[in-house]
Amino acid sequence: MVHDDAMLHKTPRLIDLRSDTVTKPTPAMREAMAQAEVGDDVFGDDPTVKALEAETAALLGKEAALYTPSGTMANQLAIRGHTEPGDEILVEANAHLYYYESGAPAVLSGVMCRCVNGQRGIFTGADVEAALRPADQHFPRTRLVCLENTHNRGGGKIWPIKQVQEVAATARQHGLLLHLDGARLWNASVATGVPEREYAAPFDTVSVCFSKGLGAPVGSALAGPRAFIEHVRRFRKMFGGGMRQAGIIAAGALFALRNHRARLADDHANAKALAAGLAAVRVLETEPADVETNMVRFCIRSLPAQQFVDRLRAEGVLVLAVGPNTIRAVTSLMVSSEDIQAAVATIARVLSQESQH
Numbered sequence: 001m002v003h004d005d006a007m008l009h010k011t012p013r014l015i016d017l018r019s020d021t022v023t024k025p026t027p028a029m030r031e032a033m034a035q036a037e038v039g040d041d042v043f044g045d046d047p048t049v050k051a052l053e054a055e056t057a058a059l060l061g062k063e064a065a066l067y068t069p070s071g072t073m074a075n076q077l078a079i080r081g082h083t084e085p086g087d088e089i090l091v092e093a094n095a096h097l098y099y100y101e102s103g104a105p106a107v108l109s110g111v112m113c114r115c116v117n118g119q120r121g122i123f124t125g126a127d128v129e130a131a132l133r134p135a136d137q138h139f140p141r142t143r144l145v146c147l148e149n150t151h152n153r154g155g156g157k158i159w160p161i162k163q164v165q166e167v168a169a170t171a172r173q174h175g176l177l178l179h180l181d182g183a184r185l186w187n188a189s190v191a192t193g194v195p196e197r198e199y200a201a202p203f204d205t206v207s208v209c210f211s212k213g214l215g216a217p218v219g220s221a222l223a224g225p226r227a228f229i230e231h232v233r234r235f236r237k238m239f240g241g242g243m244r245q246a247g248i249i250a251a252g253a254l255f256a257l258r259n260h261r262a263r264l265a266d267d268h269a270n271a272k273a274l275a276a277g278l279a280a281v282r283v284l285e286t287e288p289a290d291v292e293t294n295m296v297r298f299c300i301r302s303l304p305a306q307q308f309v310d311r312l313r314a315e316g317v318l319v320l321a322v323g324p325n326t327i328r329a330v331t332s333l334m335v336s337s338e339d340i341q342a343a344v345a346t347i348a349r350v351l352s353q354e355s356q357h
């Protein structure tokens with residue numbers, strides 16, 4: 001285990017499966033942050049931010065990258081940079097940048113979102129074609145297609161590389177630009193062995209997060225062509241994302257990038273173990289074969305999901321209701337394999353208490 005229990009869990013021991021965003025910096029990461037060389041990044045003076053941006057761009061096979069405070073900002077900068085107000089973007093109906101980003105495409109870029117319905121977030125070139133309309137003054141100009149890998153609301157589903165390439169080829173045939181929300185691209189690469197740069201290759205821009213499974217406290221990046229990254233640097237400032245001595249947090253991100261990617265395999269093994277444990281608890285509908293990375297989704301019918309979540313919280317297990325009957329559990333460096341077994345036991349106990357009522 002990477003984490004140091006004494007440091008990370010000062011308060012009563014909770015097993016936190018709400019998200020991989022809850023990860024706290026490890027002692028070694030904190031040390032790297034304390035030692036970071038810093039400067040005013042708006043003046044271009046922060047060497048640690050520059051190092052992070054260069055390493056991220058290289059890993060993704062792109063010319064340049066821009067450090068951002070959040071994944072939301074990285075996605076929204078991509079949309080802003082690729083479009084003009086009144087344009088339309090094609091997104092999957094459960095895509096984070098459409099579903100969970102507070103209506104930002106409408107406000108920050110003035111674009112319309114046209115939704116494609118995927119299977120756990122995955123769609124086809126034919127779906128893109130079906131959503132396109134002829135060039136005509138009545139229609140908005142379709143400009144950008146967005147994919148998400150791994151897909152959050154798809155339960156951590158990985159886009160098969162062949163299908164990414166097929167969708168990208170269709171988009172290109174129609175002169176469309178491509179953006180990848182790769183908040184958890186690291187997970188896809190660890191699970192499949194397909195390098196990040198190969199997944200990133202068909203896209204103009206890719207956003208990635210350091211503050212999820214990689215365990216850094218803050219930050220994401222947007223990678224793409226150098227001219228595009230310089231173009232959106234201005235929008236980052238406009239959106240309030242110009243940070244000063246950001247090297248302090250970028251050092252955590254850099255440490256995460258260099259040291260925490262391979263260990264995501266542990267999270268994936270823990271997620272599979274969790275799903276297997278839950279499958280054995282009769283009342284819960286879960287499909288262990290659907291668990292491809294660090295997320296487990298399960299349904300509960302006997303009481304509303306939120307009520308079940310509240311009951312579990314009282315027993316020290318935190319999960320998230322993501323629908324009226326659907327619950328999400330995410331593994332990360334905050335949870336050990338022992339925690340997973342304890343969480344399964346708690347869930348089983350709470351369910352059996354409920355069924356006695």
Ligand code: TLP
Nearest residue numbers: 019021070071072073096100152181183
């Ligand atoms: N996802 C969060 C919540 O916002 C739902 C989570 O707990 O999973 N892209 C994807 C695919 C994401 O899952 C997230 C965060 C983001 C972008 C946004 O990142 P932040 O939270 O840094 O703005």
